[in-house]
Amino acid sequence: xxxxxxxxxxxxxxxxxxxxxxxxxxxxxxxxxxxxxxxxxxxxxxxxxxxxxxxxxxxxxxxxxxxxxxxxxxxxxxxxxxxxxxxxxxxxxxxxxxxxxxxxxxxxxxxxxxxxxxxxxxxxxxxxxxxxxxxxxxxxxxxxxxxxxxxxxxxxxxxxxxxxxxxxxxxxxxxxxxxxxxxxxxxxxxxxxxxxxxxxxxxxxxxxxxxxxxxxxxxxxxxxxxxxxxxxxxxxxxxxxxxxxxxxxxxxxxxxxxxxxxxxxxxxxxxxxxxxxxxxxxxxxxxxxxxxxxxx
Numbered sequence: 001x002x003x004x005x006x007x008x009x010x011x012x013x014x015x016x017x018x019x020x021x022x023x024x025x026x027x028x029x030x031x032x033x034x035x036x037x038x039x040x041x042x043x044x045x046x047x048x049x050x051x052x053x054x055x056x057x058x059x060x061x062x063x064x065x066x067x068x069x070x071x072x073x074x075x076x077x078x079x080x081x082x083x084x085x086x087x088x089x090x091x092x093x094x095x096x097x098x099x100x101x102x103x104x105x106x107x108x109x110x111x112x113x114x115x116x117x118x119x120x121x122x123x124x125x126x127x128x129x130x131x132x133x134x135x136x137x138x139x140x141x142x143x144x145x146x147x148x149x150x151x152x153x154x155x156x157x158x159x160x161x162x163x164x165x166x167x168x169x170x171x172x173x174x175x176x177x178x179x180x181x182x183x184x185x186x187x188x189x190x191x192x193x194x195x196x197x198x199x200x201x202x203x204x205x206x207x208x209x210x211x212x213x214x215x216x217x218x219x220x221x222x223x224x225x226x227x228x229x230x231x232x233x234x235x236x237x238x239x240x241x242x243x244x245x246x247x248x249x250x251x252x253x254x255x256x257x258x259x260x261x262x263x264x265x266x267x268x269x270x271x272x273x274x275x276x277x278x279x280x281x282x283x284x285x286x287x288x289x290x291x292x293x294x295x296x
Contacts, residue, residue, distance in 0.1 A: 005162045007184070008122040008135035009045030009053040009093075011038070011143065012114035013061060014100045019257040025061050027143040028068060029261065035273035037143035037255065042069055043274055044141045044149045044182065046093055047076050049160045052135070053095045056118040062097045070281030071095055077153070079278060092282075096125075108197060108227040112235035115140045116197075119190050136162070138185055144255040145180035146264045149271060151247070158245040159184060165244040170252040176239070178232045180254050185239050192238035200234065201227035 013027055020026040027038040038055075045053045053073070057065055075091040083089060098121040100109050119138045126134040139159060147168070152159065159166045167174045168181040175183045185193075204224055218224075253264040264270075273279065 005136045005160055006133065007048075007050050007137040007139055007160055008119070009042075009048065009050030010115050010118035010122070010138050010140045011041045011045065011053065011055045012111060012118060012140070013038070013055060013057040013065065013143065014114045015109045015111045016114075016144070017111065017256075020261075024064060027065070029255075031146055031255075031264070031271045032273040035271070035279060036068065038065055038069060039279050040146075040149065040271055041141040041143045042073055042095065043076070043278060044152065045139060046073055046278075047149065047156075048139050048141075048152050048182075049075075049077075049156045050093060050139055052122065053093055054118045054122050055095065055097050056100065056114045056121075057097055058099045062099065066097055066281075068281060069095060070283050072282050072284070074278055074282075076274065076278055077156075079275075096121075106228065107225040108201065110228055110230045110235065112230060112232050113197070113227065116190060116194060116235070119185075119187075123187065123190075136186065138190070139166075139182065140175075140185070141182050142180040144260075145182065146253040146255055146269075146271060147249045147251060148269070151249075155245075155247055158247075161245070163243070165189070165240060167241070167244055167246045168249055168252075169246045170249045174246065175232050175236055176241075179252075180256065181249075181252065183236075183239070185236075189239045193236060196238050197227050197230065197235060201225060201230070 013025065018026050020029070028036045030036050031040050042053060055065060055069070072092050072094050075093055078089060078091045081089055098118060100114065100117055104113065104117065122135050122138070155166070165186070166184040168183065170179065170181060173179045173181070175181050202219060202223055202225060204218055251269045253267070254260045255264060
């Protein structure tokens with residue numbers, strides 16, 4: 001039986017190659033009536049057992065998404081308990097918004113790097129507060145991914161396992177095969193992935209030639225900082241899969257373009273919207289009273 005650990009949910013949005021051509025982020029497109037992709041990912045992180053949720057979005061997108069998502073959400077596992085003073089037993093999950101650092105833009109800022117930076121932000125903020133709130137594990141959810149998120153409820157013990165990672169799998173493929181499939185990783189996995197990226201990426205100059213003390217010849221613009229174009233199979237190749245639990249999905253759609261989105265909308269499969277109280281935006285008021293008496 002796995003012991004309790006602190007797991008942070010990571011939702012990358014920054015650096016996503018948006019092919020929909022809309023004037024607003026495509027993660028706001030619906031997967032069900034009044035239920036958007038980004039709301040789906042927030043609920044997915046909540047049902048998976050995350051204690052905090054970190055949305056990686058640049059400053060131009062964060063206000064739009066924040067208005068739709070809010071500042072905290074309920075843990076659905078504890079929401080429907082009908083005990084005495086049941087509202088006091090409900091658990092609230094804070095939601096944070098972080099942008100990509102300027103030093104990484106146009107250098108390492110691929111879509112997969114956004115997920116890694118979200119992990120770094122969760123660790124750094126917690127580290128500055130107390131060692132007791134540092135996340136031990138991270139769960140990554142992709143908004144442009146459609147599957148039956150309610151199956152994660154039974155997988156919660158495996159997702160929160162203190163030693164083994166967890167991967168969603170469809171047709172024998174995982175995130176390591178460049179699929180938008182959720183997964184977990186530990187801090188050591190993060191370090192290995194970051195080192196691998198820094199080792200494999202090109203930089204501004206060619207490598208040192210024999211007899212040179214400092215590099216002197218610049219690479220062509222298109223060849224500089226190749227990490228900008230790294231795919232998932234390169235970025236997450238160092239994640240430990242030994243003893244990992246893999247959950248095979250009955251159906252899955254990549255919603256990263258119109259073709260995949262149309263295939264999902266035209267299929268018999270869909271993600272049913274949870275109760276409004278689990279999806280509507282919750283905000284902290286000026287008195288720090290974030291409980292809402294009308295939630296049922």
